[in-house]
Amino acid sequence: MNDGTGKINMLTRRRWIAASTGTLMLGALGAARGQESSAPDGASDELLIALPGKKPLIKRTFRPPNFETPLADLRRTFTANDAFFVRYHLSAIPEIDARTWRLKVGGPSAAQPLELSLADLQHRFERVTLPAINQCSGNRRGLFTPRVPGVQWKNGAMGHATWSGVRLRDVLRKCNLQPDALEVVLDGADGPLLPQTPDFQKSLPIERALDENTLIAFEMNGRPLPHFNGAPARLIVPGWTATYWVKHLTDIRVQPQPFDGFWMKGAYRIPTGAFPGARFTSQETPETTPITQILVNSLVTAPSPDARLAHNRPAQLCGWAWDGGTGISAVDISVDGGLNWRAAALDKDMGRFAWRGFRFRLDTSRPGPLAVAVRATSRGGEQQPDKLTVNPAGYHNNKILSLALEVA
Amino acid sequence: MRRVAQRMALGTCALLACTVALAGEESIHLIDAPGSDLTAASCVTCHSLDYIPMNAPLMSRASWEKTVHKMIDKFGAPIRPEDVDQILAYLTAHYSG
Secondary structure (H helix, E strand, C coil), X not given: CCHHHHHHHHHHHHHHHHHCCCCCHHHHHHHHHHHHHXXXXXXXXXXXXXXXXXXXXXXXXXCCCEEECCHHHHCXXXXXXXXXXXXXXXXXXXXXXXXXXXXXXXXXXXCCCEEEEHHHHHHHCCEEEEEEEEECCCCCHHHCCCCCCCCCCCCCCEEEEEEEEEEXXXXXXXXXECCCCCEEEEEECCECCCCCCCCCEEEEEHHHHCCCCCEEEEEECCEECCHHXXXXXXXXXXXXXXXXXXCXXXXXXXXXXXXXXXXXXXXXXXXXXXXXXXXXHHHCCCCEXXXXXXXXEEEEEECCXXXXXXXXXXXXXXXXXXXXCCCEEEEEEECCCCCCCEECEECCCCCCCCCEEEEEEECCCCCEEEEXXXXXXXXXXXXXXXXXXXXXXXXXCCCCEEEEEEEC | CHHHHHHHHHHHHHHHCCCCCCCCHHHCCCCCCCCHHHHHHHHHXXXXXXXXXXXXXXXXXXXXXXXXHHHHHCCCCCCCHHHHHHHHHHHHHHCCC
């Protein structure tokens, strides 16, 4: 190793220390170890670590950064920006100056290319705000049986926020879209460390890109997007898994042929016909097809998974249910291992892409084990299944939730 | 030697990208055994080493082989063909379920 490399390395470390909010690496690790026993998701090897601008989250991998939201932070209706999960595929993640950032829009099926500043986006287009679930395709991969390789996410590779920005279609319509437009390719500023590694780029079918709910967002919960959630602007594709929600958006390209990048052809694919959800026909083969919509699912936020409930004391089961954009019609609870089901009370409907709260009073009159199961049904008629559909990448884990509670 | 290998790899990252290595990953060390330096240096160029223990319980020689070849063929990992056997032997011996 020559001196030059060593110096750069030292500078790198000093720069990080300067950027961190007074918590040095070792301090953060030490603090995280201290909190381990109270980590709500249980496993003893889970570290809670704070990235710059974030509160301590469950560290899955350091680089690229993959950090999961603890269950305690999923109890609020809107997941706080500093608690929102972080997911990257590649490690070069530049800090972007919003004042000099530009979004390029063009491609062979857009006759009039555009270049927009953040101010252009904010002032030249109608502003839209909507609440939506942002869920990683691999959320709950770590709960698959048999286990599947990949980031071992549990329940927190998801969050719920209001997103503000402009419609992608309003931007595309300023580009003189051509009738042959087939897919819209999206690229962000984050990229690979090695030039030969495929850059993270995604495409959407033109119909989904022109959907009124597909946004270029610059705010999350009324605040500018956090760096680790895609500042200064990211794509919002409500109802579709987060792989399409490209962060640090820099280039949008409309083209007449299917995009052949690795992250479409070689990743984020499921067996064709194995799951419900929108089809992405220009990317489909007889064997596999891109993952698209989020499947109906639910999460219990209280009581905690292994709670002991006090005999004859009121106890309430509560949580959230969501789907890929039809809304939730019912959440049913079983307390006898799935033989009988009773409807939980549903909270206010905040929109078809939002999650919906549910609550159910548990009977604590009989001491002993209480096997609770939760099953959500969407307005589209989909229901959480009692078995996983095994697939190589461990996507779409929406199996009915079971909790082994105890009344004592 | 292991430290040197990791520093070299991290130095490479710093040279190639105007980004910072996220603090904390220096705390991760692979099990010290023949092949650990080579394995660490091969992997840490692009990602932190926690990916290895995270997936270890569900890995076998066959799945490590698939993974290492995916890293080389799909992600362009700069791993010399003559090093693949030693990396696979190390991962299989120390990071398999």
